[in-house]
Amino acid sequence: MQIPSSRKKSLFLDRDGVINVEKDYLHRIQDFEFIDGIFELCQAASEAGYALIIVTNQSGIARGYYTERQFQHLMTWVLAEFARRGLTITDYFYCPHHPTKGTGHYRVDCDCRKPGPQMLLDAAQKYDLDLSQSILVGDKRTDLQAGHAAGIGTKVLVGTGHAVSPEDQQAADMYAETLTALKTLLFPESPGSH
Template identity: 85%
Template sequence: MSKSLFLDRDGVINVEKDYLHRIQDFEFIDGIFDLCQAAAEAGYLLIIITNQSGIARGYYTEHQFQQLMTWVVAEFSRHQLSITDYFYCPHHPTKGTGHFRVDCNCRKPRPQMLLDAAQKYDLDLSQSIIVGDKLTDIQAGQAAHIGTKALVGTGHAVSHADQLAADVYADTLTELKTRLFPATPEND
């Protein structure tokens, strides 16, 4: 079985901006490529899991989301990193329109995206890591029995209680890399 570093997108990979869907508005957070390089070197697959209620709300289309994600995957590739896959929830239980207005099992804090990834890639979730910037990411990891739930302070405001819910907390992705992969030598 494989193991994965599951990454939330907004607030972890990129600077949090409400309903981000345009390439020109996308800004990578410092340290994301180094964190992913350390994870890849340690044998982790890189998988993105993201709630995208902007689709449900009609702010952007699934096609626009897919175009942005194609670009994101290509940017990781430019850094010699392979994103194995990404999973997204286009639903919202109350703010969605049409068939996107549904109380689904994929919207974090529910674990369906993690479970779907585990089934598709034969992942050992107990050996995997989830990195998020909100309590809902940690709760999804708990529900899926992810081995390490990591919270990072690069996106939404994080309370002390949220920090305590995580197995690992770091203010930055660089600090998180050091905490998760301490044996990784620095590339000077």
């Protein structure tokens, strides 16, 4: 018999291509567009007891396209938009590095840049999360690889961002074309899924 873990579980969300429409090196509020279904998916996850955590590679910082302060300003606004809808984003983790395109101290081959698992592991340590009971939603193979390396229980790929190949779909535990379809797959019992 499995003893249920007293640790919390999380719905980990990639940002660009999952929460918002993928735009190269997005860093301004006026360019930010939420993808249809993201708030409903997060609502269902929240009601099912999942903490909501964002994990995002931000090589635009490494490349000098925008600063960490500009990124954090945008994320403060993003979290406020969720809060306006009654949703709490527990935290966000980001990687500002790039192994080859980075400038100065951002040019580093790190473990936090996905496919590295460090952002997920850091979140698990900070919030005492059970990664085996957690879900990761991404739009790229590197998201799945990070989830696999961290021991995430359910690794989901969505077709809302980057182009997804059949091989990418096979690498995922679950694939959904839209966030609305994903909500129905993950949380069939939640209100509004019928």
